[in-house]
Amino acid sequence: MLIREAHAEDWPAIWPFFHDIVAAGETFTYPLDLGEDEARTWWLLEPPNRTVVAVAEDGTVLGTAKMNNNHMGHGAHIASASYMVDPRHAGQGVGRALCQYTLEWARASGFRAMQFNAVVETNTPAVRLYQSLGFEILGTLPEGFEHPQHGFVGLHIMYRPL
Template identity: 85%
Template structure:
């Protein structure tokens, strides 16, 4: 697996699984009916932020990550990131590789920590992955997320010092 900078040409491969994940409404706080043009501008970030794709040997996009500062100004020393793995390639280490990549990026870019603002508590695979990579739950916003199947569930704020 290779992780490389995403290009606008990668969007055609990202959009189908991005749309599927967002429309399912189980893991992201994005509008369920997010339009493709708006989604692209939200995901494909400009420098100094970054968006990357994980691809296999054939160049197939397996997943993607975006990374950026979590806040501006005096809070700009804390990074954040988001990840999407094509459901057809889940369980193959793509999410772990993308998360490790973003941690390395944040460290080398001089960030002091990484914070995730809204990890849905029922997204147990992501919570387990982040814990295994050294993140801790700082707190949970009770009923902060309206899950389409489980109703109102908590949103974790997760943090890792770099």
């Protein structure tokens, strides 16, 4: 698998799984009816932030990540990232590779830490992955997320120094 800079030409491959993941309402705080044009501007970030894709040898987009500063001004030294893996390629190490890539990018870019602001506590594969890569749960906002099957569940704030 290759991880490379995402281009506008990648969006048609990203949008179908992006849309399905968001519309499922289980892992992101995005509006369930997020439109394609707005989604593209939210996901395909401009420098100095980045968006990347993980691609198979045949060029198939397996997943994507966006990386950015978590805050501005005096908080701009903390990075953040978000990940989406095409469910057809789940369990193949794509999410781990993307997360490791974003950690390396953040470190090389001079960030001091990475923070995730809203990891849904019922998204146990993501929580386990992040913990295995050194993230810790700093706190949980009780009932911070309305899950379609589990009702109101917590949102973890996760952190890792770089």
